[in-house]
Amino acid sequence: MSILGNKVLRLEDPKLLSVGGEYVADLKREAMLYVSYVTSTVAHAKILEIDVTEAREISGVVAVYTADDVELAPMASMFRDKPAMNRPFLAKDRVRFVGEPVAMVVATSYEVAADAKEAIFIDYEPLPVVVDPEQAFSDEVVIYDEVGSNKVTTFGEITDDSFFDGSDVIVTLKLRNQRLAPAPLEVRAAMAYVDQDGRLVFYASTQTPHAVKAELSRSLSLDATQVHVITPDVGGGFGAKATQYPEEILLGWAALKLEKPVAWVETRSENMLGLGHGRAQVQTLTLGAKSDGTIVAYRADVIQDSGAYPNVGAFLPMLTKTMAPGIYKIPKVEFRSTSVVTNTTPIVSYRGAGRPEATEAIERALDVLARRLNLDPVEVRKVNLIPADEFPYNTPTGATYDVGDYLGAVEKLMERSDYESLRREQAERILHNATKRLGIGVSTYVEITNPFPSSEFGGVELTEGGGLLIRSGTSPHGQGHRTAWSMVASEIFGIPLEKIEVITGDTDVVPHGVGTFGSRSLQLGGAAVHEASVAALSMAKEVAAEMLEASPSDIVVSEDGSGLAVAGVPASKVSYAQIYEKASELGRKVAFETDFKAANSTFPFGAHLAVVEVDIETGKVKLLRFVAVDDAGKIVAPLLAEGQVHGGIAQGVAQALFEEFSYDPDGNPQTGNLADYTFISAAELPSFEVVHQETPTYLNPLGAKGIGESGTIGSTPAVHNAVLDALAPLGVEHIDMPLTPMRIWRAIVDSQG
Amino acid sequence: MYPSKFDYVRALSVDDALEKIASDEEAKFIAGGHSLVPLMKFRLATPSLLVDIGGLHDLSYIKDEGDHLAIGALTRHTEVEHSQLLQAELPMLSYVASLVGDPQVRHRGTIGGSVAHGDGASDLPAALLALDASMIAVGPSGRREIPAKEFFKGFLETALSPDELLVEIKVPKGVSSWSYKKFNRRAQDWAIVGVAAVKNGSTKVAFVNMGSSPLRSTGCEDALRSGATIEEAAERAAEGIEPPSDLNASSEFRVHLAKVLTRRALEELS
């Protein structure tokens, strides 16, 4: 019986739940120094003077550095045509957002560093501030004089209104997909020192250790062999730790300069401003359709807020574009996006990264269309679904959806949620003019995982005593790769999970790797482990064949999984420990390394339904039910997959109802701590009703797609649609997220004139 | 966040606490620390000396004193929440305590700290205001009793002087019905608006987070006294009150919430 598909408990948990993980903040070295950054308190200003004299004199302060002390070229950016927008390690003449590092303090404790920061005086000359991306688009206030415009990059084009010719009805809507803070439990942290051989050892809380190594070696002009990056346990990243930050890289610089171990663990308040934010799009959407709901043409015109220094966020509309049509067969799709800089924290990838924005757009547009045509929102979706026999399906936005059974997902959703009786209860409440109205919201999604088809490293090796050592280029930060990769290898060898060790995140041990983001790990890293296991097993079979005097093709895994045997002759068997010894005698290794590359991205999909209760007097929303049908191909580790779905739904619901990182017009953050940035807790959520569907992909030997982001992508529009569904009888047509009590109350008051 | 440097001493008795607090002008009592420590971490409070009263177990009690209940200042929220005596004699206070923050906060925070902190956004002070409670303080000039109506002065400002220790809270019995409505977005959040309504002879209504300190709704109470209906009284709930605006609620929305919640609370009284 296969171990894959079984609810195996996480191998990571006994340690995490008992003695605890080992995070960067837990690392101590003798004579270690502590780093803290003075950050800008204004959103946009010239720096006239930085006075650090008093701070330098404080006992316990080892060094204070400003931009003048750091002779490093700015960080590299993916927007090579705009070098002026490259981010400096410390702000030099200008600051461009609140939270931007201006000076680095090195001290004997974080407390001393905090005192020193209070003794550093920065003279700012305020400049006009631009926070709103639409205002930034107008270029009235430009934040890079050298560039002369706030526009970083544009994807796609839109034509004129003849694009919608043939439509019986055209609906337009404007959506703000608000800015979110990723807020992982573990804040950003790093620790660096120079070892006896003069190499830079760098501990990082990251999703991409090899990229950290590359950036350290590039920025600090070190040969790659001189950098050793280690990633201990990481407490979450949600995509935002797949970016390298100046505060991290500069720590390596300080370690080299001071020749002492240096550590940096930011505070939560610093994390809220310093770690990149996510989402932040303004979308203008137009949908043309026939009167039966068949979509004729769809246009999305997007402004992407990139924050002050363009990072991966400025690029993400590319994925919004790819996923714009969703699971629908839309003959014509137009998409245009313009990424602009603003005086805010830079936008990076955050769970879903460009795809939730696409799904929210089309799913809201479809609900508006359904209401205009007086059709049930589910029916409008059904008429437009891509039929199951048309895969692989090429979309007008350049994607090739691998496999899908969209109607299957929608039908399962209807059945499980008992949609008809929900609608009856809703009608009942309207009839009785109840204060607490019912709202039912549906959304479907398809998303792109492993979005930039790449490869991932996997190595599998038989070890002394008959265990396995797996090395992987992925970089887990909560996902449970140790469990999943062990299962994948155990499936091939039969070796029990306890005898399998998994190493990730150490660049000396794992020769190369890409990391964990974009729901890529299982389909690439897991597939690499699978392929390496298959290859290593056949090497083991050759050794066993010699030992058992049989042909390798007759060798099979023994029934109890303890070794290899001759097929049909169970007594003729050698253990893996014996095979290891024999191989060593022969000077061989039973080991295989590979880089698995998929031919294309995979496209998981699903359908979600939310039932909400809206108190129309106070505007408070209660989520009563959440039903999710998710199809991510073959499910290798159901417990891990379910964990991803649950966490994803929670974060998606949070975007709909609770979270927004906001600024006042002067660029001051208004939600810079967890008292004001209202992220969701279990108390606000019902038990999720999760329904499985498996449509395996042909793009990797496991048949698996990614599932890390699905929950986040499908749930936001389901909840958004549900709340507006409840309010529709009151004449409310639109409310931007998050749907706070005040906004709902306002909308009701306004709609009633 | 790292607080500035401070000294720390433990009080061994009430007298010892008073002596130690008098030794340093910048000294502050610390009880559960759940209001003070956050302020210190943001360096909004920078006491040079903390006098820890957390060990004064003599001040942790809930007693039946005939016509009133006496609650020691060091009684933790969780004890107020689970006290059988309170659940029988004054269930409102147990209920209100159960809505404070999360279990961790309720296991550290004390009723005395909540009252002495005097935060208009706190739950217990408004409830005590509606209950016509009074506070017992001891200081260099002896012991005094301060009615709740005179206790809460303004933003984080109370009738206590810096060298006075709050030791007890007295709550009159005789509550025939009550209601507490806490309106917030997430379970563990502070109230955006809260309404405490108490019927003890007359009807008293107090608000959480409608001003810089806990407030009584004189508009509503006057209306009820003169025989108004619940709807009419609720409509006058925010009379003379100008609540603050923040991200969660504009002043206007707070007024609206106060009216709706007051109506719902009064409907529950009957």
Ligand SMILES: Cc1cc2nc3c(=O)[nH]c(=O)nc-3n(C[C@H](O)[C@H](O)[C@H](O)COP(=O)(O)OP(=O)(O)OC[C@H]3O[C@@H](n4cnc5c(N)ncnc54)[C@H](O)[C@@H]3O)c2cc1C
């Ligand atoms: C995450 C979080 C959520 C919270 N949510 C809520 C909520 O929903 N509702 C709510 O009402 N509260 C909430 N609180 C506040 C909590 O109730 C505090 O415990 C309470 O306000 C203060 O009690 P304390 O014992 O911790 O006081 P401390 O923090 O120790 O002291 C507060 C102030 O009172 C003074 N003081 C304390 N005891 C005495 C005394 N006996 N005599 C004189 N002065 C004294 C101190 O000097 C200090 O100035 C929350 C707190 C946190 C951290």
